[in-house]
Amino acid sequence: MAKDKTQYVCNECGGTSPKWLGKCPSCGAWNTLIESAAESSTPAKNRFASLAKTAEIKVLSEIEASDFERTPTGHDELDRVLGGGIVEGGVVLIGGDPGIGKSTLLLQALDSLQRSGQKTLYVTGEESGAQVALRSRRLGLDGSQVSVLAEIQLEKILATLDATHPTIAVIDSIQTVYSDQLTSAPGSVAQVRECAAHLTRAAKASGTAIVLVGHVTKEGALAGPRVLEHMVDTVLYFEGDTHSSFRLIRAIKNRFGAVNEIGVFAMTEKGLKGVSNPSAIFLSQHSEPVPGSCVMVTLEGTRPMLVEIQALVDSGGPSPRRLSVGLDRDRLAMLLAVLHRHAGVACMDQDVFVNAVGGVRITEPAADLAVMLAITSSLRGKALPKGFIAFGEVGLAGEVRPAPRGQERLKEAAKLGFSVAVVPKANAPKKNDKAYEGLTIHPVERIEDAMNLVRGLT
Numbered sequence: 001m002a003k004d005k006t007q008y009v010c011n012e013c014g015g016t017s018p019k020w021l022g023k024c025p026s027c028g029a030w031n032t033l034i035e036s037a038a039e040s041s042t043p044a045k046n047r048f049a050s051l052a053k054t055a056e057i058k059v060l061s062e063i064e065a066s067d068f069e070r071t072p073t074g075h076d077e078l079d080r081v082l083g084g085g086i087v088e089g090g091v092v093l094i095g096g097d098p099g100i101g102k103s104t105l106l107l108q109a110l111d112s113l114q115r116s117g118q119k120t121l122y123v124t125g126e127e128s129g130a131q132v133a134l135r136s137r138r139l140g141l142d143g144s145q146v147s148v149l150a151e152i153q154l155e156k157i158l159a160t161l162d163a164t165h166p167t168i169a170v171i172d173s174i175q176t177v178y179s180d181q182l183t184s185a186p187g188s189v190a191q192v193r194e195c196a197a198h199l200t201r202a203a204k205a206s207g208t209a210i211v212l213v214g215h216v217t218k219e220g221a222l223a224g225p226r227v228l229e230h231m232v233d234t235v236l237y238f239e240g241d242t243h244s245s246f247r248l249i250r251a252i253k254n255r256f257g258a259v260n261e262i263g264v265f266a267m268t269e270k271g272l273k274g275v276s277n278p279s280a281i282f283l284s285q286h287s288e289p290v291p292g293s294c295v296m297v298t299l300e301g302t303r304p305m306l307v308e309i310q311a312l313v314d315s316g317g318p319s320p321r322r323l324s325v326g327l328d329r330d331r332l333a334m335l336l337a338v339l340h341r342h343a344g345v346a347c348m349d350q351d352v353f354v355n356a357v358g359g360v361r362i363t364e365p366a367a368d369l370a371v372m373l374a375i376t377s378s379l380r381g382k383a384l385p386k387g388f389i390a391f392g393e394v395g396l397a398g399e400v401r402p403a404p405r406g407q408e409r410l411k412e413a414a415k416l417g418f419s420v421a422v423v424p425k426a427n428a429p430k431k432n433d434k435a436y437e438g439l440t441i442h443p444v445e446r447i448e449d450a451m452n453l454v455r456g457l458t
Helices: 076-082 102-115 129-138 154-164 189-206 227-231 329-343 365-380 406-415 447-457
Strands: 006-010 033-037 091-095 120-124 147-150 168-172 209-214 234-239 246-254 262-268 271-274 293-300 303-315 322-325 350-356 388-390 420-424 440-444
Touching (some): 076 246, 076 262, 076 271, 091 189, 091 227, 102 120, 102 129, 102 168, 102 209, 102 271, 120 129, 129 147, 154 189, 189 209, 293 406, 303 365, 329 350, 329 365, 350 365, 365 388, 365 420, 365 447, 406 420, 440 447
Parallel strands (some): 120 147, 120 168, 168 209, 293 388, 322 350, 420 440
Antiparallel strands (some): 262 271, 303 350
């Protein structure tokens, strides 16, 4: 009996190789080639011919530009990440660690949409219908009329979508779906790519919004070819620790809204509940100010949030440690060098640990000033004043650069009762505004000015 031919497919770009290589010859990624069955060299002729339709060419200025109609899901935090709600014919890819709450949130959203009069369909490939029903009872969704289909064959799923025409359909998960037109196993690069392409075309042709649930790799990235993220309209990542009750949904790509928008949820016995004031999560509840703590205002998409930065400076050995959680470690080393050179604060023989409270990840450089003030506060053993906030980017020359949308950050801090702010000079308000009432703003141009100012305040 002839041995089945195999080939190696890149998990990043989908390129193929007849033999295993450490480096993909197509995209140059390392250790991404996975063995799979080779497809037949004589595929069905004109497989997609029936899907092709002629389109009229139009001039861009003559095309009517109307905004997309959105259907709210009934969960404000999810709507915020999606850009206002579900868009007709939109395709959303949502990924996250196992057990973090993807299926729970989507089942809750489908139930809310169904109760508002929308037609919904939940396609499960990993669980039986009884298991989905058991989860709905556990979430308190009694009497739910959400339609459930336990199926993994693509052709049957497409036939069901064509027969029922739901407003929104959830495919849980795309890695379990397979097509009879391909010989490779479910979850392979070819199957995931082809099934996602068929479902995307079906969504655009019928107007049904489709949500694809995706697995993640051990590194935390979405499993499958990278082209999967290019096919869909929106990519959402579920973040958070399974040992914590809080979850974050972050928009990595969104053709219908802002990227890097986040939604904050709390996991309860009745499922995921939106958190309307996430700043309360990321601020520790100290009765009195403590050394090594500084609050900053960060921007996540369009939302300003207050996050507490904590620093601990302790005597180290001959090789002091530099550790950061939620912040870039390389940037921490750079800030320590700037602190020594321009502010005269030396930590070369000290262990330095920096943490963003609440498990949030801060990627913007506006956290620089708060990190440096927290490190200095811990080193001196003196707490910053009560109601103190700071934000701003610090350059290698010691200058304090402005942060984007500084006025919104200051208004958020004033609204939450903060009284003292150290900000870049370019972010200082040009005129008196009642929105900043109760907040004393100290603009600074250089890091040494900020350090001298804080020493005077403490």
